[in-house]
Amino acid sequence: MKLQIFAGLSLLVFCFMAMGQDNDTKLIMCKDCSYSESKKLAKKYAPSSQCFKSNPSGSMTSGTQTCHSSPRKVIIADAKGNNHHAFTVRHYNQGTAWLELAIERARLNTTDYEAIRRVNITANNLEKLASELENELKGVPLTGRDFVIHSSQPQGFRSDSQNAGSCPAYISDAFDAVYDGKATTRFSEAVNKKINRESKAPSKAFMVKSMNGDGFSVEVSGVSYSGSWKDVVRVFNTEIDWERRNPDVPASDIPDYKVVYGLTWNDRWGVIEVDVNPLLTVLGGVSLSGYGKAGRLQGLDPCVEREFDKYLRNEVTHSNNTSSGGDAWDNQQCEKHYYWKDGTLAFTVLVPC
Structure with missing residues (x-):
């Protein structure tokens, strides 16, 4: 009977650890990462540990605490091919204060491959969308008239900025686009109307929970993957350069004013979210984040x-x-x-x- 209880307990612990691993998977999309580079990268995603006092009434020292952690699966996926690497990152010496980090080679399963596939499809489609939007915006005057992303029903930006004093109107337009919120809202509406017009089922084009230039999250068969990019150039931005659309702007002033919108897919709402990118947006020759x-x-x-x-x-x-x-x-x-x-x-x- 004792043996059965022990075996059952061991199975329970094993299931718990497996669940912790399967539901806490890190997925890093990498370009040309070798096995050794991938292993070093996986080490950065060590699972967090929790420590408790072995004697509740005693003091907390290295000799009177027990620490535990659940293993984590880390996948370093090749963004351009199939040279993927998977690892199990775990701690040995569970139940002691001296946890030892170990990185072991792991196998990719069908769920892992499906997650990688969805990330690649979504990234390609989101990047294509950003490129199409920027091409449609090129050469479109944004001062004093409507901006329209091609549609059977016009919608877009209308600039109501007036040239105050000696200040060019495009400067006011650029600040309005960053801070007023109306330009961002109208652009967001135009973007999502474009998606719904060209694709009746956006979820088939954007197959993850969320994605932007910083990272992504995806869930497949109950397994959640949180991920990011490493050495992978992904452009999910649409640039609007006010000066290049105004023929009166001196060439020496370019590119002192430009507003860059970052695109984020949000599967919960089924929409593309649009936000100003502070690193790439330039006002008066200084990036917005630079101020x-x-x-x-x-x-x-x-x-x-x-x-x-x-x-x-x-x-x-x-x-x-x-x-x-x-x-x-x-x-x-x-x-x-x-x-x-x-x-x-x-x-x-x-x-x-």
């Missing part, structure tokens, strides 16, 4: 400052910095702090007091 990283800026173009003033909360405070020469008060500088919508500091500009 947040720049800390103190010596100054902003007046037209750029006017637009930031319109969309971001700001306040001016005195600075201890003064420029050399002349009257100290006349040359005193103040700091103009800009804040994101969540209240965190975006960046600071030095301005005359």
Whole structure:
């Protein structure tokens, strides 16, 4: 009887560990990853461990704790071929404080192959969509008239920006596209109407739970895969360059203003989500993410400052910095702090007091 209980317990533990492995699979799409490179990469995805005190009333030390983890399957899949590598990443010495990491070769099953297939199909179709959208946008003026993605029923962007003072309208249009939200909404509507018009069943073209340039998730036969790209160039962005659509823009100003939208497939809602890509979007010659990283800026173009003033909360405070020469008060500088919508500091500009 004791033997049967032990055997049953062992089977239960084994099933639990197998379930933990099968339902926590990492899938990395890689270009030209060798076996040794793949093994090193798999090591980065070691399963998390939990440690408990062996004596609840005692202190927590290395000698009085037990640690456990469930094995994880890691697949390094060849994005261009079939040279895939699979590993089981586990810890030995379960129940002790000294877990030992081990990486063992594993086999791909039919579910794994199906997940890889779905990721590749979705990536190719999403990339094709982004390319088609960008081609349709090329040469289309976005200032002062409608933007339409070809459709039997027009829908698109209408720019209502007026040239205020000496500031070109395309600068205001670019900021509107980033911060106003209306341009993004209209573009999102146009994108999804295009998908539904050309494909009656988008889920057959986009066969994963979610996907964008950062990564993806896919579920096959109850097994969930969370994944990312390594050394694989995937372009799921659509670029709108306002300056190139305005014949009055000096060539020297290009590409100081462009807005790049990133596309994300969301299977839950069956739609393509559209968001501004902060790394690739450029306002006044600086990437949108660069403003947040720049800390103190010596100054902003007046037209750029006017637009930031319109969309971001700001306040001016005195600075201890003064420029050399002349009257100290006349040359005193103040700091103009800009804040994101969540209240965190975006960046600071030095301005005359």
